Amino acid sequence: MKALVYGGPGQKSWTEVPDPTITDPRDAIIKVDTVTICGTDLHILAGDVPAVEPGRILGHEAVGTVVDIGGGVAGLNRGDRVLASCISACGVCRYCREGHYGQCLGGGGWILGHRVDGVQAQYARLPFADLSTYRLPATVSDDAAVMLADILPTSYEVGVLNGHVRPGDTVVVVGVGPIGLAAILTARLYSPSHIIAVDKAASRLQAAKQFGADIAVDANEDPLEVVRAVTGGLGADVVMEAVGTPGSFETCTALVRPGGRVANIGVHGKPAVLHLEDLWIKNVTITTGLVDTYSTPNLLGMLGAGQLDVGHMITHRFALDDFMEAYDVFAKPAETGALKVVLSHS
Structure with a gap:
């Protein structure tokens, strides 16, 4: 498959990488349908997040379709359309039990595109998929849902x-x-x-x-x-x-x-x-704070009920293969007027 790979400060490429596989019973694999770029990705490329190592697939905001699930995942089925949360949660450590999922001690927290490969790719592995994804109703579009992965x-x-x-x-x-x-x-x-x-x-x-x-x-x-x-x-x-x-x-x-x-x-x-x-x-x-995403279900409910209008947030749309151009547009908002750029399968 192809993915957006970090090569060190200032370096990135849309290139061929191995397909993700199930490595833990609580993993799921999704086909990425819609994905976006975050300002944090620009901070990574600027060298501001040294924990991100060269070779890492970036990205932590996506909507996708489940294509494979581990034996320990409950509540998900192949073919489900899901929001991939920017925060992964083990669900059993002290912080997760307190609702502070961003501080997860069990291998979660902000790991996608940070400490494990992320979602700016054709396919992605989602750890702790039972607690770190949200099945989406048909009334919520991919474009709207992806705004709930992180920024909202x-x-x-x-x-x-x-x-x-x-x-x-x-x-x-x-x-x-x-x-x-x-x-x-x-x-x-x-x-x-x-x-x-x-x-x-x-x-x-x-x-x-x-x-x-x-x-x-x-x-x-x-x-x-x-x-x-x-x-x-x-x-x-x-x-x-x-x-x-x-x-x-x-x-x-x-x-x-x-x-x-x-x-x-x-x-x-x-x-x-x-x-x-x-x-x-x-x-x-x-x-200060890192998001915990405990509010995502409520925000998803408000989005579905028409109480939140995120339509104006998206200013540019690209095909998934146009990641390099999308980054260039997103990184120059004063010139391009870019807010959120969305990439999807054409």
């Missing part, structure tokens, strides 16, 4: 829920790529009074307005002045970091009000300064 649960859990967004809050999202847009979309579920989007790209700020931001601010201007103007000088109740750079994190801590919350979602490859000389007295809560 990540934004919802690590951003909105960790940030404790409440009715009437002023919420700021710094960085409105796909993750930031999903944070805006799911923050709206809690009726904040204002959602302020901050980014450098005009196309993404325009998209943020479509997803529910009522104020869009160029990061090169003065976001703090805008936030203070709509909060009576206090600052934002919740600020979500959705970029993963030192500067964006420092911006978030400058925008939050005393007693507010900063929810870091972005993947950081470099140290960020924590200005405790300013923050120690302000009762600010800062949270």
